[in-house]
Amino acid sequence: MSLRSQIQHAIDDVAPPAPMLERRVKAFVLTxxxxxxxxxxxxxxxxxxxxxxxxxxxxxxxxAGLFIGGRFWRTQNAAPxxxxxxxxxxxxxxxxxxxxxxxxxPCPTTAPALNQGLGMVVGAGPVYLVNGDIYEQxxxxxxxxxxFSYYPITSPGAVLIRARDLKADAQVAFATYPLAPTAINxxxxxxxxxxxxxxxxxxxxxxxxxxxxxxxxxxxKGDIPNLYVLFGMQRGSSGCVGFQIxxxxxxxxxxxxxxxxxx
Amino acid sequence: MVAGQAASxxxxxxxxxxxxxxxxxxxxxYRLACAMLHDSQLAEDVVQEASLxxxxxxxxxxxxxxxxAWFLGIVANECRNARRRRWWRGVTFGVPPTLSVASGEDxxxxxxxxxxxxxxxxxxxxxxxxxxxxxxxxxxxVATVLGTKVEAARKRLYRAIHRMRPDLAVEEALR
Numbered sequence: 199m200s201l202r203s204q205i206q207h208a209i210d211d212v213a214p215p216a217p218m219l220e221r222r223v224k225a226f227v228l229t230x231x232x233x234x235x236x237x238x239x240x241x242x243x244x245x246x247x248x249x250x251x252x253x254x255x256x257x258x259x260x261x262a263g264l265f266i267g268g269r270f271w272r273t274q275n276a277a278p279x280x281x282x283x284x285x286x287x288x289x290x291x292x293x294x295x296x297x298x299x300x301x302x303x304p305c306p307t308t309a310p311a312l313n314q315g316l317g318m319v320v321g322a323g324p325v326y327l328v329n330g331d332i333y334e335q336x337x338x339x340x341x342x343x344x345x346f347s348y349y350p351i352t353s354p355g356a357v358l359i360r361a362r363d364l365k366a367d368a369q370v371a372f373a374t375y376p377l378a379p380t381a382i383n384x385x386x387x388x389x390x391x392x393x394x395x396x397x398x399x400x401x402x403x404x405x406x407x408x409x410x411x412x413x414x415x416x417x418x419k420g421d422i423p424n425l426y427v428l429f430g431m432q433r434g435s436s437g438c439v440g441f442q443i444x445x446x447x448x449x450x451x452x453x454x455x456x457x458x459x460x461x
Numbered sequence: 462m463v464a465g466q467a468a469s470x471x472x473x474x475x476x477x478x479x480x481x482x483x484x485x486x487x488x489x490x491y492r493l494a495c496a497m498l499h500d501s502q503l504a505e506d507v508v509q510e511a512s513l514x515x516x517x518x519x520x521x522x523x524x525x526x527x528x529x530a531w532f533l534g535i536v537a538n539e540c541r542n543a544r545r546r547r548w549w550r551g552v553t554f555g556v557p558p559t560l561s562v563a564s565g566e567d568x569x570x571x572x573x574x575x576x577x578x579x580x581x582x583x584x585x586x587x588x589x590x591x592x593x594x595x596x597x598x599x600x601x602x603v604a605t606v607l608g609t610k611v612e613a614a615r616k617r618l619y620r621a622i623h624r625m626r627p628d629l630a631v632e633e634a635l636r
Contacts, residue, residue: 227512
């Protein structure tokens, strides 16, 4: 199959016929402004208004930073993510709600659910696990590239990801994804280093990412990076891993079991 | 100014004429939005917003023969805005049921993998691939949508193909 056919086939899957669209567009466009308010799209971004305020605050912070001193500004720029230590500490202070398993209990894996926009996802949202590509097995253990989605974003604030092996005493760790821009950075206590996907990465106990208003764009167009992070399970891991994700006004938990062979 | 009067002020051309101009572009716009967003409902919303923008800027369109490229450029911009407003990625099928080390070939076994590869491209790369391969647009029109010269559009297309399928020769990909 040619590349053209592959692409057309793949996109046709997500492009069902929309025979009423012309009528809808015509009605919308030709309607008075006053009436158009009643024909707004089904899904309006909920954070447009806060964005302006946050942007203004960021500009003020930028000006203040430049005023205070270049060294301070350079240091801020060098930071991998715009998450304050206080914010991180606050999220780390939330109680962990992993399920406790009895001896021999099965792994309480969270069933993937169908999300209208994302397909099959794990998690109750607003942060969803949407991808779990296995990358490789190394000396340290097994590595997965986890992809997350965050929607809707109703409040500004950082998000913290923590995990624990629920059935074994093996470590689990996060590492900043080294192959492409990502908004998720490994955070928390340093657990060591490992070689993954031909990169030496630092193993950390947690991962965190800021809200999209505090993410540095990856190009001049303002595109922001995706939410990828490497997740490792040390050799000896049960593969039954509980996750807790804490955000500005939510906490969610889910359990995955990537069925690592040999475990 | 009353809102209705404001609406009248931005309607300097005949409504029927504009509707005639816009209506044939809605479906191409929708297809492009689907290719960019992989979400049909969001694509409909984007086309609706893009149509309103087009309606308000219709006076700037000097060459009606370029209406499709002009409109698709607006749709593309709205897609970028929509993507930024929504921080999510729909990828494959969640956590894989079994462990396997993915190879370059394995990445292309399903439609979801193709869409994932598209999503990994930058906005401009995804746009050029969608216009050329999905909407079957000639390169000169693709260049108009991108606001670049044809040669620049060609280079971007080649780069995007290479990023999607580094194992595939460009000549083979263009078949």
